[in-house]
Amino acid sequence: MPKVTFIRPNGETTVVDGADGTSIMQTAVSAGITEVVAECGGTLACATCHVYVHDGPIDALPEASGDEEEMLDFTACPREPTSRLSCQLPLSPQTDGLVVRVPPEQY
Amino acid sequence: MSNRTVVVAGAGQAGSQAAASLRDEGFQGRIVLVGAERHAPYQRPPLSKGYLTGKVPPERLALRPPSFYDNIDVELRLGTPVTSIDVDARSVGLGSGDRLEYHDLVLALGARNRGLPIDGADLDGVLTLRSLADAEEVRRRLPAASSVVVIGGGFIGLEIAATAVGLGIATTVFEIAEQLMARVLSPGTASFLVEAHRRRGMRIDLGTSAATMTGTHGQVRAVWTLDGRSVPADLVLVGIGAVPNTEVAAEAGLLVDNGIVTDPHLRTSDPHVWAIGDCASFPCAYADGRQMRLESVQNAVAQARAVAAALAGRAEHFRAVPWFWSDQADLKIQIAGLPTGRDTVVMYGEAEQERFSAFCFAGDRLVGVESVNRPADHLAARRLLELGIPLRPVDLTRPGFDLRALASGRSAPVAPTS
Structure with a gap:
């Protein structure tokens, strides 16, 4: 099971065993990491599942689609080069060990 | 105050968010979340799409993991509706026969299909x-x-x-x-x-x-x-369509008129009772202050957060930009704002490619934007409406107009035309 580490806004670190094929957003929600809001439930409609991809096998993640790329202009916390919408990031054996930072605001 | 009790009646999107947001606000009293359905709070939007095809399995519907409510010390009472409210005694009766006393009551009773x-x-x-x-x-x-x-x-x-x-x-x-x-x-x-x-x-x-x-x-x-x-x-x-679940409120003597009537703080006609989500009729900033009822995830969540803030002593007039989405086949339809006073519509994008936004104006004022397969336009529109960034019909037709730049603050406000 691919592990994901979430660095939460208060600095706390939570390591979660994810499942292949589920997204980082779903992994966060089912682990009770409520700072990943995901208001639209993962349909690429709201940009409230913003994370910064911090460390680990970053190259194993798919590139952002055109829509995601444009939507990242409208996250509540500032966009950085590592910004992604976590509903668009599927877990796989190759992503094991990924570390993402969760911003303090999603609205 | 740690000895206060808040009862949240209704364990849908609004009710569960209210309970969670109360803890986020630092509320330390007792929270009881009462739901008529036997399921822990779940997402409704996938029910009419991904859930029907199996793309969204049942276990992925939960709004939060089962341990969440325990972890934040919220008592879940499921499978038992609130059947009566005594606003003088400040208590509610449940279908199970139990009574719960409250200091504040949040009604998140939802709506039912017509x-x-x-x-x-x-x-x-x-x-x-x-x-x-x-x-x-x-x-x-x-x-x-x-x-x-x-x-x-x-x-x-x-x-x-x-x-x-x-x-x-x-x-x-x-x-x-x-x-x-x-x-x-x-x-x-x-x-x-x-x-x-x-x-x-x-x-x-x-x-x-x-x-x-x-x-x-x-x-x-x-x-x-x-x-x-x-x-x-x-x-x-x-x-x-749907009708709001207002019967319990009406029987308790609360003001009801196509929804449980609230003030701009989402407080009902009783000072210790609040109403949020599908069941609430509130004065809507995006409808010229008229009483409105909105059935949407966004409205449920935003009102829940607003009531939690109010109960934590940070009451503000509720004025979140309304937005809606609907996924139909491969069409992602999103609406920002409301069609209040709409008299002009300007198309932006390519309707033949099934990717466009329709910008709706009342005179020179942007009131709403309907997007099809243009989620970034939708987010831009919400930003424009929220911040009141001016945009007129004529601006959209100018060569080189850049919506994302305008809304994300990367370009100066639209230059006035002489």
């Missing part, structure tokens, strides 16, 4: 969809259906119809108005949707509805229209 009072509506195979139990029934029957009729061309009806078409089932939608979602959508976007669905194989009949339904051995077989035609149907979905 019934269709015609002959045959009680036949087997005539369904509606709001709860998980409803969706389980639709999901069970859909694969075996050979002909589906959806009565009502609203978001939920069209989502179900698009799902059925995607499964290769002959599907007809009846909409009694001459336009889809006439109270919400601009005429251009509505007719785009009709054509887009027809291209995908959906039959949409505007200006008519079901007059009666007939069947054999108690099972529905056909829907007869008001103009005398019959369409075969072994599964009928009725999606003709």
